[in-house]
Amino acid sequence: MSKPVVATASLAGCFGCHMSILDIDDRILQLIELVEFNKSPVDDIKKFTKQCDIGIIEGGCCNSENVENLKEFRKHCKILISLGECAIMGGLPAMRNGIPVEECLKEAYLDCPTVDDKIIPNDDELPMILDRVYPLHEIVKIDYYLPGCPPRADLIWEALVALLTGKELNLPYEVVKFD
Amino acid sequence: MSDKITFTIDGKECTGKKGQTIVEAAKENGVYIPVLCHYDGLKPAGACRICTVRVGGRNMAACTTPIANDIVVQNNIPELEDMRKAIVEMLFVEGNHMCPTCEKSGNCELQALGYRYLMMAPRFPYLWPTKQVDASIPKLYIDRNRCILCLRCHRGVTTKDGKHIFGPVKRGDRTMITADPELAAGMTDKQAQQAMDICPVGALLKKEVGFVVPVGKRKYDQKPIGSEIQGN
Incomplete structure (x- = not known):
């Protein structure tokens, strides 16, 4: 039987959740035994080459590229997991949600004291910034949520093993945290 | 007349004093009812409703409802827990x-x-x-x-x-x-x-x-809220 296929991505995130995946330490050897990775920054595969069983996504959606990527994941993955606070509620990038986009762009590209060429970038090649940062489940259906900033490595490990082996998930109190 | 009041929470026999609220009496009997707007020593406000319990089939805020003899309180039931x-x-x-x-x-x-x-x-x-x-x-x-x-x-x-x-x-x-x-x-x-x-x-x-207290040593890092009352 072929191994389950896992894909991961970081959208509007800081890669901290991916660091936390690596934080499972030597269990990563067991993980490689259990699964095969497809599109993911872990193996640097840029495009889906097949249908995947599990998609793990870090970060919320702050621009059109994030949305496109997320929809691509939903299309290619049977199970989609929101990993971390940004994916679940927008997180740090969502601190701009109360501020109009125009004001954000002005502050970053026009009024900022360290900016040299005072223009707001606008090119077909650049993804469009959204009106606010969206959690993943407001855009596509999400099957599971793993909170934390970052989610504890033990939480990621336990959840993955439970999902892959069908064993009951038994989480100690210390591993489910929002910070 | 004695001020002692006996009642039950989820079938557990509890005793309290006249004038106590359900939250206060439950705490003394080792039963945790979650509270948020309630603070020991302050006059109850009944603002958040997280402490809602069922008394005689009706939902009541446990922080404002006084105990009475022989009342039957339901606390830890799936319906209330989901509402909380x-x-x-x-x-x-x-x-x-x-x-x-x-x-x-x-x-x-x-x-x-x-x-x-x-x-x-x-x-x-x-x-x-x-x-x-x-x-x-x-x-x-x-x-x-x-x-x-x-x-x-x-x-x-x-x-x-x-x-x-x-x-x-x-x-x-x-x-x-x-x-x-x-x-x-x-x-x-x-x-x-x-x-x-x-x-x-x-x-x-x-x-x-x-950020005076480091991560891991903060109040709710190791033990869930309510564990000091339930003793687990």
Whole structure:
């Protein structure tokens, strides 16, 4: 039987959740035994080459590229997991949600004291910034949520093993945290 | 006539004194009823309804309802627990609660209830309300993004002659906590700390200090809220 296929991505995130995946330490050897990775920054595969069983996504959606990527994941993955606070509620990038986009762009590209060429970038090649940062489940259906900033490595490990082996998930109190 | 009152919570025989509320009596009997707007020693407000229990088939706020002889209280039943979880989720989406950036994280009662009820993601859509941070008073920040309007600061933080330093202004969904500038100017460091401790969330934060307790040693890092009452 072929191994389950896992894909991961970081959208509007800081890669901290991916660091936390690596934080499972030597269990990563067991993980490689259990699964095969497809599109993911872990193996640097840029495009889906097949249908995947599990998609793990870090970060919320702050621009059109994030949305496109997320929809691509939903299309290619049977199970989609929101990993971390940004994916679940927008997180740090969502601190701009109360501020109009125009004001954000002005502050970053026009009024900022360290900016040299005072223009707001606008090119077909650049993804469009959204009106606010969206959690993943407001855009596509999400099957599971793993909170934390970052989610504890033990939480990621336990959840993955439970999902892959069908064993009951038994989480100690210390591993489910929002910070 | 004796002041002793006997009643049951989820079938457990409990005793209490006349005049006690269900929350107080339950605590003495080792039964945890979650509370958020309730604070020991303050007059109950019944604002958040997280303590809702079922007495004789009716839902009541356990922090305001006095005990009576032979009442049958239901506390730990799936229907109530799910409703409490829904209240926690509602409070999360109604404000801008960013745990990773909040100084109160780890000591926050709302967050601790989120942990207790294993809130992975709220079932309600986020509202992203526009709220202001008020840094005008000398000792504290008032961050209204995180305020859950429990009125604990209003009830618990007073001057020596009993004047309320904090209070709600406006109505409905525009209600917000504000401080009397003159009274707040006279606050001591001790009072500021007391106000910060009384606040269940990170809406009142002391200025010039922060993140004093390391991660892992904060109040709710190792033990769930309520474990001190249940003894587990």
